[in-house]
Amino acid sequence: MITEYDDFIDPLLNTGFKGYPRTQPPKRRSEIGKAGWHVLAGDLPLPLAVLKREALEHNLQWMQARVRQWGIDLAPHGKTTMSPQLFKRQLDAGAWGLTFATVTQLAVGVAAGARRTLIANQVVNDEDLAGIQLLLHAHIDLRVVFLVDSLAQLALIEDWTERHPEHLPFEVMLEIGVEGARTGCRTHEEAVTLATRLHESDAVKLAGIECYEGQGATGESGPDTTYANTLMDRVEAVARHCDLHSLFDTDEVLVSAGGSAIFDLVAGRLKPALQARVRGLLRSGCYVTHDHGFYQRMLSAVDERLGCGCGESLRPAMEVWATVQSRPEPKLAILAVGKRDISFDLSLPVPIARAARGSLVPAAVPPGWQITALNDQHAYLRWDDAEEPQAPAVGERVGLGISHPCTTFDKWHWMPVVEEDYRISDAVAMHF
Numbered sequence: 001m002i003t004e005y006d007d008f009i010d011p012l013l014n015t016g017f018k019g020y021p022r023t024q025p026p027k028r029r030s031e032i033g034k035a036g037w038h039v040l041a042g043d044l045p046l047p048l049a050v051l052k053r054e055a056l057e058h059n060l061q062w063m064q065a066r067v068r069q070w071g072i073d074l075a076p077h078g079k080t081t082m083s084p085q086l087f088k089r090q091l092d093a094g095a096w097g098l099t100f101a102t103v104t105q106l107a108v109g110v111a112a113g114a115r116r117t118l119i120a121n122q123v124v125n126d127e128d129l130a131g132i133q134l135l136l137h138a139h140i141d142l143r144v145v146f147l148v149d150s151l152a153q154l155a156l157i158e159d160w161t162e163r164h165p166e167h168l169p170f171e172v173m174l175e176i177g178v179e180g181a182r183t184g185c186r187t188h189e190e191a192v193t194l195a196t197r198l199h200e201s202d203a204v205k206l207a208g209i210e211c212y213e214g215q216g217a218t219g220e221s222g223p224d225t226t227y228a229n230t231l232m233d234r235v236e237a238v239a240r241h242c243d244l245h246s247l248f249d250t251d252e253v254l255v256s257a258g259g260s261a262i263f264d265l266v267a268g269r270l271k272p273a274l275q276a277r278v279r280g281l282l283r284s285g286c287y288v289t290h291d292h293g294f295y296q297r298m299l300s301a302v303d304e305r306l307g308c309g310c311g312e313s314l315r316p317a318m319e320v321w322a323t324v325q326s327r328p329e330p331k332l333a334i335l336a337v338g339k340r341d342i343s344f345d346l347s348l349p350v351p352i353a354r355a356a357r358g359s360l361v362p363a364a365v366p367p368g369w370q371i372t373a374l375n376d377q378h379a380y381l382r383w384d385d386a387e388e389p390q391a392p393a394v395g396e397r398v399g400l401g402i403s404h405p406c407t408t409f410d411k412w413h414w415m416p417v418v419e420e421d422y423r424i425s426d427a428v429a430m431h432f
Contacts, residue, residue, distance in 0.1 A: 008431075009084055010029050011028070011029055011429050013026060013027055013029055013427070013429075014026035014027075019048045019049070019414065019415075019416075020414070021037075022045065029085075029429050032416060032426065033417070033426040035424070037423075039416070039423075039424065040321075040360045040362065040397065044416070044424075046321055046322050046323045046336065046337075047321065047322040048321050049318065049319070049341070049412050050318070050321065050415060050417070050418045050422070051317055051417045052316075052417075052420070053417050053419060053425060054420060055316060055317035059289065059290055059314050060089055060093040060288065062287075063284065063314075064093045064094045064095070066264075066267070066306075067267070067282055068094075072270050072271060072279075072280030072282055073096035073097075073280065073282070074282050075095065075096050075097045075098060075117075075256065075281045075282070076095055076098060076099065076284060076285045076287070077098075077101075077284070077285025077286075078108075078114075078285065079100060079101045079102075079406065081289075081405075081409050081428075081430065082108060082410070082431050083428045084108070084112035084431070085429065086428055087109060087112045091113070096279075096281065097116030097281075098116075098117055098118075099117070099120050099285070100120070101119065102119070103128040106119055106131075106135070108431045110142060115139065115141050115142050115143065116143050117142070117143060117144050118146070118173075118256065118281070118283070119144065119146035119147065120256075120283060121183070122149060122153055123146045124153055124157075126160055130164070132146070136168050143171065144170075144171065145171040145207050145254065146171075146172055147175040147183070147210055148172045148194065148204070149175040149177060151193075151194060154194070154197060157201075157203050157204060160203075161202070169202070169203065170203060170205070171204070171207045171250070172204045172205070172207060173208040173256065174191060174194060174198065174209050174210070174238065174242075175209075175210050175211065175212075176191060176209065176234050176235050178216060182215065184211065188238065191234075195238065195247050199242075199246075199247040204249075205249035206248055207249065207253070208248070208253050209238055209242070209253075209254075210235075210254075210255075210256045211256075211257045211266075212257065212258075213228050214259025214260070214261050214262070216228075216231070217261035217298060219301050224262045224265060228266050229269075231266075232257070235255065235257070235269070239272050244275075251277065252276070252278070252279050253274060253276045253277065254279055255270045255281070256270065256280070256281040256282070256283060257269075257270060257283070258281075258282035258284045260298075261295065262302065263302070264305055264306055265305075267280075267282055270282065286404070286406065287314055288317070288405075289318040290314040290315060290317060291318065291401065291402050291403050291404060291405050292316045292402060292403065293347045293349075293402065293403020294347055294404055295403075296316065299313060299314055316401055319399050319400065320337060320341060320400045320408065322335040322397070322398055323396070323398075324336075326394065327391070327392075327394055330388075331383055331391075332380065332382055333381040334378050334379070335378065335379040335398055336378070337349075337400065338374050338378050338379060339374050339376050340376050341377075341411055341412075342379075342400060342408055343403060343406070346404040348370075349374075349400040350371070350401040350402075351370065351399070352400065354397065354398050354399070355396070356396055357397070360421070360422070361421075362422070365398070366383060368383045369387070370383075379400075409432070410432045413429065414430065415428055
């Protein structure tokens with residue numbers, strides 16, 4: 001008997017899902033790995049986003065080993081993938097819990113089995129506050145902690161709780177922000193004033209302190225180290241004040257930070273010496289697939305700071321394969337893939353592999369190949385004069401590396417998981 005939960009975890013895939021073969025009957029997600037399909041055999045339509053299993057598993061273990069070494073825990077950001085199957089892999093690998101940006105995302109994570117959760121964002125709307133309460137009442141083992149950064153937000157929460165006296169207290173973390181960036185208290189005085197009011201309020205329980213360092217990352221160790229230390233000094237000062245004045249309302253204080261660019265520079269600062277017991281939580285999310293662009297560039301500095309050798313670091317696990325559909329002029333090929341299929345918000349895709357029509361074995365691309373522009377459904381692949389003899393042919397397949405996995409994931413409802421030879425062995429589904 002197929003239940004609603006089964007449909008969520010193991011959806012029935014069909015031709016209504018981009019990338020599913022029109023010549024095949026519908027299959028459950030869990031059946032895809034048994035179908036004998038191969039990306040380069042033409043078994044599925046292109047463009048197609050795929051996840052490489054070995055790199056995925058390596059990344060899960062690599063990050064979990066790092067947080068163990070640092071003596072902290074991992075609460076990876078679920079908004080990166082919004083995939084129940086990848087959530088399970090992260091939790092099974094040892095993640096303490098999962099992080100989300102919205103209550104809608106939270107509900108997907110809870111349905112997938114997450115029971116320790118953070119919302120790394122401010123919750124202000126009545127509907128969202130009510131949604132959290134519904135989830136808490138439906139799952140007695142569920143923990144939800146969200147961010148507060150103003151007295152105005154607290155007033156909205158208190159107004160809602162006065163109108164709903166049956167509520168459970170909301171667990172919150174006070175957010176420390178950076179001038180010119182997004183949310184969070186800008187000054188120490190603002191933060192400690194808010195912390196005092198949070199502690200005094202019956203509507204909430206102050207569970208910890210949070211910040212996000214990613215918006216100031218440059219990829220240069222000197223400036224990034226100074227920036228991260230300055231921010232974490234502020235976090236620690238507020239945490240010490242709250243500890244000294246007994247403002248925390250939980251037995252264990254949560255201290256959390258961590259994007260995916262300079263996570264190593266905040267990881268060592270997530271367990272300040274307090275009288276209370278502290279749990280440091282790193283929220284990096286993009287590590288699970290990494291990328292070939294922005295995060296690869298940022299991680300080169302992380303690797304240098306950590307002393308990672310060749311093969312020890314995170315590996316790109318996501319690729320998007322597309323067909324050369326036209327050679328309309330010299331030194332230009334048009335690929336049948338575009339903004340609706342692949343991320344472009346941080347930088348353009350990177351050609352990483354090619355496979356001639358009929359070939360099951362990919363080859364390296366010439367070093368001068370580059371994507372110079374994207375339309376909705378087209379990519380512009382260009383090359384140098386010297387590489388004209390190696391120009392792609394119409395019908396050839398080109399594999400593209402991505403920059404910023406979040407905005408490629410949200411363009412697909414499912415992705416096949418492939419072995420190194422591009423044989424499909426599994427699949428995941430996404431719920432954006």
